[in-house]
Amino acid sequence: MAPFGLMTAGASWLAKSFSVFSSTSTLARCTSVLQATYITPVKCLTSQASGPPKRPLNGYLRFVIQQQPVITRHYPEIKSVDIIRKIAQQWRTLTAEQKKPFEEASRQAREQFKVDLQRYQALLTPAQLQQQIQERRQRLAKRRTIVKKRELTSLGKPKRGRTPLNIYISEHFEEARGLTTQEKMKSMVQDWRSLTSHQKQIYTQLAEDDKIRYKNEIRSWEDHMVEIGREDLVREKILPTKKKPATKAKAKTIKKGTKKGTKKVALKTVKKATAKKPTTSRKLTKG
Template sequence: MAVALLGRALAAFSSARHILRCSTAYSMEKWFSKQSSYDNYPKPPLTAYFRFVKDQHHIFRKQNPDLSIVEITKKIAYAWKELPVSEKQTYEAAAKVDRQAYKEELAIYKAQLSPTQRIALKEEKRRKLTKRKGTRKKRELTVLGKPKRPRTGFNIFMSEHFQEAKGISVQAKMKDLNEKWQNLPSSQKQTYLQLAEDDKVRYENEMRPWEEQMIDIGRQDLVRQKNRRLKIPTVAKKKDGEHFLKKEG
């Protein structure tokens, strides 16, 4: 299946190149790539935290050979959280130096570009940035061990019957499975719908402790809006001469 997908992708790419070659925009991008490739764009520096991860990963891996990459990453995240301020400042200072060097390299790089190249660079950067953000976000959530989203009844049905579906291409198989799903007797379809409901319960049960962990390591931005205040204590209130700490959540 992977080979077939690759073949289709290459065919589509070749066709797209043939069409774009006739356009001014493509000519500009092609010329730009020869004169000053986007690959030469200065590489953004690592943040203080990721410098720490890079330094510590092999150490934690050696100390915990039986743990998964997700568990190792969690340990490193907690180690960063507990790291003394003086040691964090070392990483932050190094990151600051790298950022300044990056800004200087970027200024030199942009100064060498012609107006036409700058337009091509801006468009290429926008396209790659959008793709990179999506990939990075997905990879980050995987590393942090975010529970998989619940599947629908059709998703479960499709995963069970994909190999036996008619057709060679993915599109053909999906079309066949969709038709079978639409014609599936209600009694059989209900089985998959119930499995989907069970998967929703599984997802919620796994998400709550995961979101608590994200709050613990300072990644509240990954927590769903409805749970943003989870485990965050309010200001202590005075009552009958005593102080009580009330938790919201």
């Protein structure tokens, strides 16, 4: 079965490709590549015997895997992204009868996937099943985080202020020691630690300025989010408070408590006064 990376890449390229190749000349050139001799019988891509079964590809991605070497042979000079775009254009020009072999293979693979999944889950222990559920929740949470981050980016949310170390790395990354990015980052962190406080002062001041920039931009951005009805993206501390009835009720209870407290104090003083009166009267009678 095709690796998951290819499947995700094909899906993302598909989303980008629908806005490309609108001219008739390009369409004619793309459709000429797809001929009857290039459409080979579609194999049913099954999952691996060991480990959890992988989800099958849909009809379009099966078509991509089949046509990619064909387009590469005809257009060896173009990039991989353009190859996928050409394949997407071909897929849109296919008739329902031409798409049927790919969709039928996908349907058979889905049925086989259900059988393989049941067989695999029957061999798992309860602890392994629980671990799979936890991993699935983590993947979904990560996916939701990515989706939310993309949404915030599309809405123009300003970037957070950079730290002094971030500013130092961005300015000296090119001349850093090391071949890979990880080696360069490690060497720059070591160089940052060896700097004196006076040398770090300029980056600290730049970080403070960037922090002020972020505060101003995030305030105006959140005001705009409130205007367009996206209060869910705004921090709670700038939203209008709606706890006035609760505060009034709390104030009433405090007043009642203070009244009860004063009453208790008054009762205690009366009791003390009454308790001392007999002693004074006894002293007077003795005298």
